Amino acid sequence: MTRRRVWLEASLSMLAFIAVWEIVSRLIGGRFPVVPAPTAIAAAGVQASYPIWLNLRLTLIEAALGLVGGSVLGLLLAAAFAAWPRTEATLYNLVVTIHSIPLVAVAPILLIWFGVGITAPAVVAALACFFPMVVSATRGFRAASPSSLDLMRVLGASTTQSFLRVRLPASLPFIIAALKIGAPAAVLGATVGEWLGTAGIGYLLFSSMANFQVPLLWATMLVAAGVAAVGYLIFAGIEGLAVDWRGRGTAT
């Protein structure tokens, strides 16, 4: 009930904002061409929907590859940290150092390494979601209650068994939280990776800027924003279910 109301109010204030924007830009009457009216942006988006879709499809593939690859690598590293705590002491700071290299600075190198194509953007996307997963999953594997782990040990479970039965389930909320951050980050990473390339949403953004196709630029940016938001919402929805499940688990 209250949640629906929050959504309603949010949509109303967005609609009001768009309406004011439309009215103001009609009143000004094209004297400020770099900020077109919302209707003009929508028209450009509809008109260019096919090229936008072709480029978007590529970006989605790259972002999905990056999300899967980066998250799996991050999970494996976090699992290694949980299994051999000594590796964490040595490698964690290295991981933090690598993460602190600005992603935008890495993109040109990756483009040189992998050439123009889907690999470089996918790797940028993977890098963008790798780090949140390492941090979050490392915390998650530690979140298992010590008494459950003791119980497993008393019952004679192997390390693998107690990992699969106790540590992994306990870490699921953390993993989903990392995916919630990672999904929009992957879209963003892929977009940045395409910037210097020849296709994809990032390329479309760059080329419509260079060619001064202002309404198309706005439309493409809104599509990119929408896709990133959808990626977030998917995992936020899954998180909602997972939190339910966790709440019931701890209540008993």
Next chain:
Amino acid sequence: MRLVRPLAGVLRDAGAVIAFLVVWQVVTIAFAVPAFLVPPPSAIAGALAANAGRIGAALAQTGAEAAVGFVGGNLLGLILAAAFARSRRLERIGLPLAIALRSVPLIAIAPLLTIVLGFGPTTIVVMAVLISFFPALVAGSAGLRAPSPDALALMRVLDAPERVRYLRLRIPAALPFIFAAFKITAPAAVLAAMVAEWTAANSGLGYLIIDAGEQYRFPLMWAGIVAATALAVGAFIVASFAERRVVWWPLENA
């Protein structure tokens, strides 16, 4: 004891970094790795030394743009957070817009900002403002609401004026949140400035990296990346240091 343990940690980290550099140097030379893949550290250091003037100027420019954007974005965000804390209605109208702005991938906004604000430092600073704004708003809003109802009730019972309630209770309670946000936004502002330099400048670190790559001057490109990383890490360290100096009291649930 307290002094010895961090020192051992620092030594181990330094050892890991040195070992990493040595392995890198040996591998690139032993296997004759071409410079466009990975130049050896010695070549990067050489390029860093040979182009110290240019890299230093780019570093100073990007650092200044990021700093101005960081200050501006945090001021805006915190002022808005204070306004939201005083008026629920304003928050209900404003917060959805702020979240919508946030969900726009900020890096993707750079071409648009370049068109709207033009080629030049304004665009770059505004990018850094945008990236610093939202964490400041969220942290400020959460922080100003952080004092316990008991403490707020006590203030009311003691008939403390609004100004005192803010100075003694709400603002100190908000500081840990705000400084935690600083640690995120200080390196992010550097990143944002560099992205904007791709589209809206022909100077600065972001431009230097791209330009060196296009001229096949790979050691210079890597030197630029090293400088950019140092700037981002430096910004984070300054923010962490400031946090430890200002937020000296133990946190209940950090």
